[in-house]
Amino acid sequence: MIILQIRFLLVFVFSFYFCSGQDMPKIEKRVYTTKFLGDLAAPVIDGILTDASWDIVDWTGDYIENLPEENTEPIEQTKFKIVYDKEFIYFGFRCYDKDPKGIVKRLSRRDGFEGDWIEINISSHYDKLTAFSFAASVAGVKSDGFISDNGKTWEGNWNPIWYLKTNIDNEGWTAEIKIPLSQLKFSDAPEQIWGLQSTRRYFRTEERSLWQRIPLDAPGWVSEFGELHGLIALSPQRQIEIQPFVLSKLETYPREDGNPFKKGRDFNLNGGLDAKIAITNDLTLNLTVNPDFGQVEADPAAIVLDGFQIFYDERRPFFVENKNIFNYTFADDQDNLFYSRRIGRKPYGRFNISNGSFVSVPNNTNILGAAKFSGKTKNGWSIGILESVTDSEYAKIQENGQAGKELVEPLTNYFVGRAQKDFNNRNSYIGAIFTATNRNLEADFLNFMHKSAYTVGVDFMHNWNNRKYYFKGNFIASRVNGSEEAITATQKSISHLFQRTDAGHLTVNSSRTSLAGIGGKFETGKASVGNWRYRGGIIWRSPELELNDIGFLRQADEIKQYAFLSYETLKPFGIFRKITTNLEQLANFDFEGNYNKMQYTLSSDIVLKNNWNFIFSAIYKPVNYSNSILQGGPRFRYSEDFFKSVSIISDSRKKLRYNVNIYDNKGKNDSFSYSELNLALVYQPINAFMFSVNPALSLNKNKLQYINQTHFNIIPRYITANLVQHTLSTSIRLDYNINPNLTIQYYGQPFISRVKYNHFSRVINPTASYYGDRVSLYNHNQIHFNKTENKYEIDEDMNDQIDYSIQNPDFSFVQFRSNLVARWEYIPGSEIFLVWSQGIVANGNPNESLISELNSQILGKKPANTFLIKITYRFTL
Structure with missing residues (x-):
């Protein structure tokens, strides 16, 4: 059966390669030439473009519409100028508007992207993969982020220092932006070329226009940028940023009589610092000592009945910055060799206390310090090294009138090393990763934890035919070491279940002190040109693969084959702004060859010209077995089921807007069902x-x-x-x-x-x-x-x-x-x-x-x- 599925995949994918199809038309790269200010005074950042320093360069404009109707004249035109000095690069924008009173000035917190705005993207490495983004709303709100993976990933928690002022006049609105060169990463070449792009949002019609035209069927975003010339003798700004913090915290809670740990209130005064040191012009060392993330929003609540862990997004700023460099998603979206939420996790230790005793367990593990060395060199090397140490954590115990403590989390060292090299004119890369977790298990009752855990991986990608087609893949291997108790617990955990009664290829060996496993992924497909996209691939995770000390792995012992076909419109027609329809097929097996799942998914995303959005999906599973539902018992069959969902999203420009989501799933013979109604209502009475x-x-x-x-x-x-x-x-x-x-x-x-x-x-x-x-x-x-x-x-x-x-x-x-x-x-x-x-x-x-x-x-x-x-x-x- 596995061979039949692989044959299906190969036929599905490679049949497209031999079909006739158009190639991407050659789009001329636009070029803007900036100038050095020299002895001229720098522009005053007041939003009014009257400084003499702006006169040394020419305007560039002629923006082209990107959405909704690509390659047409936008409703309103935009133009900009760029100058620079030894410390800053300056941007001046003129956004024309025949009705200045109609300009929408919606306020939001940083990274809100509300109302009318202008954006500048700078690929200072010009690697066709990464860029820095700076957006300015007409209300003066800053939005910034780091773009990676050729536009597929946008990290909004990057908050650099830069300066912005805007102004509305009778021609429309203007913006002046000043960006310290220290916030950008670039080479030390005497004359440089950077990738450049600018986007304008015209809020009233939800129109996007671009300085450099990028067709909707382009292979990516950053790879299609225009160019910024005239950058001569730039001096890399290797500055040091130190950000200490002071924190005071008061906690109040219901008092418990007799409990010495529940007195009704606790007060704590704390401090720490973050630092950023530019080691070279393109490599940075980030440090954090005794960090506190008390201002980070709490995770949403959830109930889990299947025993698996929940994946939560990282929100802590230190771990989010340059996250793309350390990322190593090897299989599905959540499986990753580095899951930073493991660092500072809730203590896992357990112990026995008698009735009538009181105990206080820390909510999280204290991060003593962490250092991150990361960046990208002019030669195309992306480098990331992360080192973190978390403290020993103790539970406080009051038992029979005696105070004591028990170790619940040992002193632990986490290490991640990541490297990736671009080559072939930035159309290919090869990379590697190594992670290590080492614990100081000073108490025998913590022997259920791994003493050490290591993973290694190699990944690669190749694009050809102007990035129309691609092939990518990765290999990973893991090894965990520990006591017989720890390795036996890992074998029996929900991710592995070696004790399954009907698994002929698995058995629990209680004398083992290590486990070693492998995994990987191959994928190939068509990424651009025309209305059609497709991809297909295979993923495998061996039974002994284990990543959950510093990574995230839901389930091992799986081989998955998948195929995906998509059709999207490139021009509005009738009442439709855009329609995207997807068809996906996947099949799952385990390493014994059991055929566990066949799934077909049909979905469609419809955007109307009035900016309403309708999303439909249907999933049919004619074959569905689970190796994990009986948690160590035999393989169990689910009835075939049919899942349906409908989402209705109103016009996001309106002050009153809403989303309605309906989900419905039914198993054959009504053996199981799931129904959900989800409503999101947003009201913005004032800006x-x-x-x-x-x-x-x-x-x-x-x-x-x-x-x-x-x-x-x-x-x-x-x-x-x-x-x-x-x-x-x-x-x-x-x-x-x-x-x-x-x-x-x-x-x-x-x-x-x-x-x-x-x-x-x-x-x-x-x-x-x-x-x-x-x-x-x-x-x-x-x-x-x-x-x-x-x-x-x-x-x-x-x-x-x-x-x-x-x-x-x-x-x-x-x-x-x-x-x-x-x-x-x-x-x-x-x-x-x-x-x-x-x-x-x-x-x-x-x-x-x-x-x-x-x-x-x-x-x-x-x-x-x-x-x-x-x-x-x-x-x-």
Whole structure:
């Protein structure tokens, strides 16, 4: 079967290569020549282009429309000038507008991209892959980011120092931008050429126009830039930036009588620093000592019933900057050799305490320090080295009147080394990565952790025919070392499940002290030219592959084949602005050759000329087996299912806008179902204030939901039941922008999930075609609920003796999290944060309604509060 799927993939992909098709028309590269200011005074950044220094260069304009109708004349034209001196590069923009009163001046916090704006992209390495982005809204709001992977990735948490002023006059609006050369990375060549692009958003018609034309079927973004000439004898600015911070934190929470760790309030005064040192003109050393990320928004709530870990995005600034260099996504979107959320994680240690004892466990592991050396050289080398040390963490214990502590997280060192080299006129690259995790396991009861973990990977990509076609791939290998206890636990973990009873290729070896695995991916396809795109590939993860010490791996023991075909319109027609339709097929196998999944996906994204958006998708799974659902038990069959979703997105330019998302999934014979209604409502009554609310209600039903496993006469029993889960959540956001540098934001999310089970059963034929034949239901003579002990007692052979019992799995989880953050950038690069966070976490009553739980567990309880003041100051040396 695997060979048949690979043959299908090869036929699917390579048949396109021999089909006739047009080539990308040659688009002339635009060139702008700047000049050095010399003895002339630099422009005053006031938004008014009257300085004599602007007169030494010519205007460039003639923007071309990109969206909605590519390669046509835009509604309004734009032009700009560029000059530079020894320390700064300056941009002056003139954005014409026949109706200056109609210009939309929406305020937002940094990186908001609201209203009318102008953007400049600078590829100072001119590597056809990466660029720096600076955008200026007419309201004076700055947006900036780092572009990588030829425009596929835009990292918005990069916040450089730069200066902006705008002005509206009777011709439209103008902007002046001053960017320190120290914020850019470039070579030391005596005369340089940089990639250059500029985009204008004309808000009223949601039009985008470009300085350098880039067709919609182009192979990427950065590779198609125009050029900036005239950069002669630039002096790299190897400056040092030091940003110390001082933080005071007050925490209040409900007091617990007798608990020495719950006195009702805690106060902490702390400090640390971040530093950025330019080692060379294109390589930077970032340092952080005792960092605190108290102003970072909390993760959204979620309930997991399948046992797998949840992937959360990184939001901490130190780890986000230059994230693209360290990134090594080797398989699916989330599988990565470096998952920075592992650094500073919640302590994993566990210990036993007697009843009546009190314990206080840290919420996270303290990062003693971290250093990151990264950048890209003029020869096309991307280099990244990250070193971080996290402290030993102890739980405080009060037991029998005696104070003590237990180690819950050892002193740990994390290392990541990454390198990548561009060649073949930047059309190809080859790279490598190495990661290492080493723990000081000074206590025997931490032997369930790996003592060390190492991964290595090699990746490559080649584009040809003007980037019309591509081929890319990677190989990875991992090794973890530890005690017999640790390696046995890894073999039995949800990601591996070597104890599966029907897996002929797997077995648990409790004497092993290491595991080594491999993985990889190959993909090839067509990336540009015309309406059609396609790709196909194969991914594999061997059973012993393990990445979760510093990376992220959901599941090993998998071989996946996939094929993707897309058609997108390149010109508006009728009422349609753009339509993109995708067809995808994938098949999964394990390393024993079991055929576990076949899936077909059809989706379409329709944008109307009135800027409304409709997204439809349908997923059909005729074959669907799981190696993990019984968590060590045999392979289990899901019924074939059909998933449908519809999303309606209103015009984002309106002050009142909304999204409606409907999801529905049904298993054959109604064996399981999932329905969700998700609504997002945004109201912006004035330019400075925005309110949004995002309620979501879901209903999850599964007649064969796995609960637990036990034994009867030494024979395993895998218990399932009929699941009914209701979940209600609402995300609320308020944004008030006093000015571009002073903003107030609120985020709150009540979350309630109620789970109830009935009709208990045991698995008897896990791969039966009909879902009812996979289990045997307990009859009323076999199962009895013991209210006193809150458990189900089972007499399987009906001999009036309890054979085994199941703790009542019903539960209700209630959580409320909120953040109120006032941020003031009082001088460029230096900030003051005032933060108020609230939190409630409770186990509710599963017999109550969701609304009753909202009243009793959230509105009726005293929350924990955190009040935080953080002040940073950036020194430039």
